[in-house]
Amino acid sequence: MTRTPFFRCLWIHLLIGLFVVTLAPMSGLDNALAERDHIVVQTWGGKLGEAQQKAFFDPFAAETGIKVIGVEAGVSVGGKLAAMQRSNNIEWDITTGEYQSYNQKYYDNGFFTEIDYSVVTDTQNLVAGSTQKWGVAQYLEGVCLVYNTKVFPEGRQPKSYADFFDVEKFPGPRAMHNWGGPSDNLAIALMADGVAPDDVMPIDFDRAFKMMDKIKPHVKVWYTSGAQLVQALLDEEVVMAISTDGRAKSAISMGAPIKIVWNQSFYYLAYNTVVKNSPMTAAAMKLLNFCNRPEQQAVFTQVIGYTGANKKAVQYLPESLQKEQSTHPANIDRVFNFMMIKNAEWAVDNIEMIDEKWNSWIAR
């Protein structure tokens, strides 16, 4: 039998193959069950991740001895969370930096654990809407109008969203976002048409898209990342933009000749959440409570520019920075929380439909 060695060899190969393929999913199962000795936090990386590391992760580790590792992942958080639950391989304990609409969706899909408010106790000074059953707000991300000060000098400056949509009085290319969640763009269009924020939802699509049609030929940059927006502002590729306050501030610090219009500006809260079935749930809750400390949030703001959700954090900032924060007593009444306008949950519940309508409109 000259064939025997050949076959024996082959069977061994097959066995190894079988072994590997059955083992691979099982090792995932092991991960989920095994207690980890450190917390893994999903971050959006870059400067934001740096700020979180410096203000929260490192000091927390120094105080409690529990190591915290930040893992960069931005655009694919939802898909990754779904995959983690399906395969029972929990790689992250905490997610950060996402708004209410998506977090609500993730929670409804069973990706998050309810926050244990007997551990997360220091929430008295957080801005309204910060404490949700699925997460605690970490910082505010403002949405505001910015304009080029060279193109629009004193006396001819845009003051509202209506001016942003007025291409005759304020000609020139513009920038708007085309990342997830287009409902704020449509809300801005309606506000520009004279609708009060509380009457924006549910969105009147005909009216909103009629406004958007007027401005579409003038929107030169539909940015899908903050870096893209900053570049467009720096190159003066656009004369006006709907921007986030953080990106506007960093463009200004890099020398862009732009100014922020606080009128009609609103903000989103970005939340920390705890992933369901995390082996580090108890420690994660402790970290979430730690993240509420105003002095740490002030450190965070000084690195990234975003305002901490704790209203007391402003006091710990240098004088020059205090007035720039939306939670400063002089600003807090001028801005509003986009998720606290009347019927805001309508946009959360209809996210697929709004996305589809937006995609159909913008793809043409």
Place this chain on the structure above:
Amino acid sequence: MKLFERESINHYSMLQSLLLAGPLLLLLGIFYLYPLLSLFPESLMKEGHFSWEHYQHFFREPLYPFILLRTIRIAVYVTVICFLLGYPVAYFLANIRRQQLATLLMICVLLPFFTSILVRSYAWIVIFQTKGLINNLLISLGLIENPLSILYTETAVIIGMVHIMMPFMILPIYSVLKNLDRNLLRAARNLGASAAKAFIKVTFPLSLPGVGAGVMFTFILSLGFFITPALLGGPKTLMISTLIEQQINRLLNWDFAGAISVVLLLTTIVVVAIFDKIVGLDKIYKE
């Protein structure tokens, strides 16, 4: 190449060959075929019940067929441009006498492979942007007064994609041209054919297997492009993989994402079948 000749294949029985290929087939079956096939039942589910709803939705909502057609159109453009630019390069590479020069040029062709798509796409942004290389050059030469808008247009996306896909077109054509029996060409010339005629009658038809492979690679890979259109293009260059990504990552609608993927897969198969009818894919396999 002896191993793949018919006589040597006959040394093994069907069972033996199957077993030889076993480990790889197992790997592909479990990690590729199984997930791919499980898309079908998943795409036929709506809230846990069997339903055609996702497919109906795909064709009822004008957005999806529209984007699918655009995706095919962009892939066709990229393939045609890659062929027109790539064939001469492959021909030149295959006919170079000096070995060092050939190696150097080969490195130039392969170099893009060693850089990530992301980095290359960002490089194009630097070149295309309003105050970028191209505009600065044209303005300083006095050819234009106002900067051209290239970035965030379909042109930018197609240029970026052609750059990335070029090696996939050049390499298969090159390998066929390189192994061409030169005596055939000499015979043609000997019998009085001009250089151009010899190329059209002999070289080009014989290089078709390489062209077929290159066109297939380029077209199929272009259909699934994701990063380049997102970075270099705007809303007008939205391609179908971006829609799939949105359904998976943001809307968590994996059933519908499955349905879009299945439609894309079937479209690809249909296009390949049409291509096969016209060009004859069997030429790729038998030389």
